[in-house]
Amino acid sequence: xxxxxxxxxxxxxxxxxxxxxxxxxxxxxxxxxxxxxxxxxxxxxxxxxxxxxxxxxxxxxxxxxxxxxxxxxxxxxxxxxxxxxxxxxxxxxxxxxxxxxx
Numbered sequence: 001x002x003x004x005x006x007x008x009x010x011x012x013x014x015x016x017x018x019x020x021x022x023x024x025x026x027x028x029x030x031x032x033x034x035x036x037x038x039x040x041x042x043x044x045x046x047x048x049x050x051x052x053x054x055x056x057x058x059x060x061x062x063x064x065x066x067x068x069x070x071x072x073x074x075x076x077x078x079x080x081x082x083x084x085x086x087x088x089x090x091x092x093x094x095x096x097x098x099x100x101x102x
Contacts, residue, residue: 004092004099005024005099006094006097006099007019007021007028007039007100008097009097010037010097010098011096012098013031013037013098014032015032016034016056018031018032018051018052018054018072020042020050020053023100023102024102026041026102027041027042028041028100028102029052029061030052030091030098030100031056031072033072037091037093038072038073039089040070040086040087040089041086044063044082044086045068045086046065046080046081046082047066049064049065049066051063051086059071060072063082067081068080068082070086074088075087089101089102
């Protein structure tokens with residue numbers, strides 16, 4: 001059964017940046033895009049690069065290892081070499097907390 005888990009405070013994920021968190025045994029990247037929060041799997045499907053450490057441009061994050069680009073809202077691959085999308089997680093705000101459904 002899925003449930004929402006607190007992963008960070010709003011002030012812990014600064015505008016235009018991401019944090020790597022662990023929730024429900026999963027490594028997740030939480031992004032702050034223009035004050036709206038998004039969460040996708042934190043590991044690139046190409047060679048396992050850390051997406052939370054990638055460059056963010058608008059709705060896209062570039063894996064720092066080999067340049068695959070993912071949409072931070074959907075987890076879809078925008079450009080390779082990643083062969084597949086990453087999972088997307090529902091996010092909600094509870095006061096000053098960011099919660100992810102896992």
